[in-house]
Amino acid sequence: MRTLSSDAGPAILTGRDLLVAGRAAPLLDIEQIEIRGGEILSVLGPNGAGKSTLLRVLAMLQTPDSGSISFLDRSGREAERLMRKRSAFVFQRPHLWAGSVRSNIELGLRLRGHASDSRRQVAEQAAAQLGIQGLLERDARALSGGEAQRVAVARAMALDPDVLFLDEPASNLDAMARTALIEDLEHVARDGRHATVLATHDRADAFSLADRVIVMRDGRVVQSGCPEDLFENPVDPFIAAVTGAELSFRASVTSSQDGLLVVYVDETELAAAGSAEPGDRVRVVYRPEDLFLSRSEIQGSPRNRFQARVTEIRPAGSLLRVRLAGAGHWVAVITRAAADELSLEVDTVIWVQVKATALHAFQV
Amino acid sequence: MVEYPSFLPVSATFRRLAPLSRWVSLVAFVSLVSGCASEPAGVVYLGSTTSVYDTGLLDTLVAAFEQENPDLEVKVLAVGTGQALALGRRGDADLVLVHAPDAELEFVRAGHGRNRVTFMRNDFVIASPAEDPAAIRGISETETEPGPAAFATIASAEAPFLSRGDDSGTHKRELALWAASGASPVAPWYQEAGQGMGNTLVIASERRSYVLTDRATLTVLGDAADLEVLVQGGHLLENFYSIMMATAGRNQAGAERFWRWLLSERAQSMIASYGSDRFGAPLFSPVPFVIPDDSAAGDGSEATNPVVLAWQLLTSGDAYVIDVVLRSLAISGAALILAVLIGLPIGVGLALSRFRLRMPVVALVNTGLAFPPVVIGLVVYLLLSRSGPLGPLELLYTPGAVILAQVVLAGPYIVAVTLAALDSVSPDVRMQARGLGASQWQALLLHLREARASLVAAVAAGFGAVISEVGAVMIVGGNLAGETRVMTSAIVLETRRGNFSVAIAIGIVLLTIALAVNLLLTLLHHRGPSSPIPA
Structure with a gap:
């Protein structure tokens, strides 16, 4: 039985009245959302539900048209600066820079001005966590989809973030690579040092990893709670379908x-x-x-x-x-x-x- | 009944025609085809000095001749005395009309020409803007040979003098006058334009220089140049025009017909009255002559292969060639640096921004790519000329003007290719960098780094565009020797002068540079911008 959400720490990241306007209907319209320290939160929904938008807004990579975000009790510019220092974002199609896998993993550390030997060590640890130590000297462009995603996650983990954002990390992978990655992500997410926010359209991934699940549709939150909650008390047929009751x-x-x-x-x-x-x-x-x-x-x-x-x-x-x-x-x-x-x-x-x-x- | 062998590609229809009509149609077909392929009955090429052409006299004479001789066409190649003689030597001209007696006599002596007749004259004058810094205005009254005397005075005053510098008849006379004056003209007060008479006068007016010109061209130019006649008279300023037939010419019969017509009463009376209605006095006067009877045609001497000569110039490090090449590289290099400093940030700004007028601005930049360079030269010229808004900067005919024109030329290239380079990189590159903690500035630098191969290509494309341009650089630079003469304009001049070996030598260098730039572009294209991981 998974631990209940009450075991997670206090809220470290909260968003209020987040609104991102779209052409016909809002892309994002959320009254209140919070991320608690150390928890694994899945954001589940079909394509176009607004998951990626939500993640980018929470990670302060995209400014909402209205609403406020507070991170570690700071807000505004200060919160944004802090977010850059204490969070890491993995995109659906990660961009790998020209160079070796090692230099890609070290990129964030280099941007922060870490010394080269500490960079080396940290990069190797992160690679080991994702099982790609053998790829360190490889050209980053010569990787398969699954390998590239692992590199992307490793370089995010190398930054030791308080919040790790994963935007549909397995969506572009074939079935076998996807399963393997989700397994490794589970180990990464459960090392307890950070909160993980995972956006996905695959209900199996969402439910297997998460402490808490938020289901989104058309930019809004339809229901949120721990997986059992959603299973047993779906608020509408959509949620029921999402949990497999079709x-x-x-x-x-x-x-x-x-x-x-x-x-x-x-x-x-x-x-x-x-x-x-x-x-x-x-x-x-x-x-x-x-x-x-x-x-x-x-x-x-x-x-x-x-x-x-x-x-x-x-x-x-x-x-x-x-x-x-x-x-x-x-x-x-x-x-x-x-x-x-x-x-x-x-x-x-x-x-x-x-x-x-x-x-x-x-x-x- | 004629039987065609079955392997001949003759259509079934043709076979079915009656035998006689087959032959008729075959003959008609063959003569039609051969008629189309052959040249018209007569074309005569006349190589001439520019001064006679610029006045419009040649056009008038040729029109009258062709009206009386409808089966002949006279094509005038107004290329200047030097090249006209070169054309005659090679047989590319059937007749030459020039005004350099020493060169003409040498031409005949060497067997390249015959039937030389001096048939018309006017005179040279020394002209200048009203200022007359060397105070030569009164010399015509006090000296029997005012020409050399004026030159000596100009030299000792080191007043600005602009020479044709192109081996033309006028240029040769100018050099003879310097010799007679006992003074040696040197830079910086002595400049060589390397252009025809009309252009040289315009430049002299702009730069407030003394200039030696034939009176006719100056008269015809009128208000376009702000010059007046200061010194005239004396034997050394007399200007005689001669007509010669080239022994190597391909149309000897046609050439002789024009030669005779030019020396006929009708032509001579046209010459005597040409220009009096428009300018008050005739521009030329006929000269009494006796029609010779040179039947002996000399043999042309062998020309040395100009390509071989060109190679020798390059391997021996000819100073003139090196000077022109280095100046081109310096001017284009400076222009490129400026264009990059201005264009790169604009390209980056356009790539990153999403303001409402972005589309039309991008379209405008792309239109700049298609602008004819010579039109850009014209616009810059109008801006920089004395009467233009930037006139006070006195940039015209200086290297600064050429650099300015080239910056305007290369700018759109830099902006457009930078824009394309940045857009070709995956659009969320900057967001991904920020997702790893990069500041806005760090993210931008990473984006540029990803596109660096394309950015270098942008610079190379801009360089290629300016190093090979010729129209704008000549309009705003004036092709002045030692100052604004670059590879392309030097090739134009030396070809006109008939110095093909020099032109070829410079051309080889220019080709090599263009090839090198293209090679670089191709290599960079294959390395290409970053490609995302295979999905």
Whole structure:
């Protein structure tokens, strides 16, 4: 279980009423946001959500049209100067300067006027942290995408920043390079010395790394909180989709009490989580892996139990996707081993169980 | 029935025509083609001194001749006495019309010319602006040979004197006058323009110099030059024009027809009256002559290969060539440094800024690239001339004027290429540098460093543009020997004088420099600006 956000330090960087105007709609419109010392914050959202803009504004590389930023209790010019000294930014397409990998990693140190032997040492440590000691003497232009990104991260880490900004660092890499980089980033982020702000459109990366996740769309924050929060209490279908709950169906509410609803679909009553009034139409969202299939009815915690017929079985990677008809239409995902155990095939009738809390209902 | 061999590329249509008509069309076709390929019935090339041409007399005479002889065309090459004789020597001119008796006699003696007839005259005068610093105004009244006497006075007063310096008839007479005066003209008061009579007079007016000129050109120039006749008269200021046929000329028959016509009554009476309606008195007078009957044509002597001579000049380190080359490099170098100091910051500023008028300003800069250099020369000339806004600076015809023109020439290159160089580097380079802690200034320097290959290319392009330009440098510099004569204008002058070996020598140096600059540009282009990592 990940540490809760209350374990992170106090807020070191706060932004208020940040506004960046766009041509038709604002590129960024955020009332309040803060970064806490030592935490890993993911900024998640689709392309065009405003993630990069947010990072650049927070890193004080881009001036917002209105709003204020305070860093380490300073603001204005002083904060900007301090930000340059105490933060480092890794761009989506890092620009590597002509020269060796070593000279690129040492660049920030050179700009700050560090002596050459201390530069050497620090650069080597940073390279080791990213696993690229072997590349130090290589020409920086002759690197693969993944190697170049590591160099970019290493040169940022060489500066020992209080805040490390990573703007979609793995987006331009192929799948294997991306996985490897995200793993290394996890080690880098967890060394505890600095806060990490990571912008990404990949929900797996965002959720696996982060202490806290901010989900953005159209320049605004839709929801923020720790990953579990978002998983269990998505505020709208968008967040639910972001966290993987993309399957849904419509139903009507028959009764409601304390966040628990009874919805009616296809002559069946189901219990779901959400807030709505009786008579409302709702969209119920769930994750396929939250459906539990069995041959016979099992007494257990899930409130919802019904029978359904298998209409289709399809492979989905190493798992199987099963379409079911009964109390509406459903899609479940199970392992092949489980399918074998159930002797599952088309037209088989089985029992389906799903927890009420796994069914998220949103007003339509 | 004629059968064509089947391998001949004769079309099927042609084969189908009746045999007789095939022959007719074939003959017609061949004569049409051969008719197009051959030259018109008669072209005669006349190499002439510039003074006769500048007055417009030659145009009038040639028009009258061609009207009476519609099958002949006379092409006038008004290149100055020196080169006219060179053209005659090589057979590139069929006739020469010059005014340098010693050179003419040598020309005939060597067998290059025949049928020499002195047929018209006017006189030389010494002209100057009204100031007359050497006080030679009254000399014509007190001396039988005022020419040499005036020259001696000018020399002892070290008053400014401007020479043609181009081996023309006028120049040769001037040198003879110096010899007769017993004085030796030296810099800095003695300058050589290296240009035709008209241009030399304009420069002399601008620089308030004494100048030797034929009276006709001065009269025709009128108000364009602020000069008046100060000294005239005496045998040594007499000016005689002769016509000769070149033995190596290709159109002997046509040349003879023009020669005879020029010596006919009609032509002579045209000469006698030319100019009286416009200037009050005729510009030339005919001279009594006897038409000779030279049937003997001498053999032209062999010309030494000018390319070989040029190479000798280069390897022996000829002083004149070295002087011209070094001056060109100095002037263009200075101009380039100034252009970079002004243009680079402007280019950087344009690349970094995003103000509203940016687009039109960039378009303006790019238009500057396409500006004809000679027009730039004209504009700078108008600014620097005595009556222009920068006249008081007295920069015209000094190296400063040439540098100014070249700065204006090279400036747009520097700005445009700097702009392109900076834009070619990835746009967020500066932001990335700041993301690593760079100050605004450090970020800018890093950006420039990334584009440094292209920036050097900018400078090289500017240098290439100015070192090979000829129009503007001549207009504002005047091609004065030892002062504003650069490689390109020297080539023009020496070619005109017929000194092809010198022209070729300088040309070789200029070509080498241009090649070196282009080589540098190509090398830098391949190194190229930084490319982002492969995605």
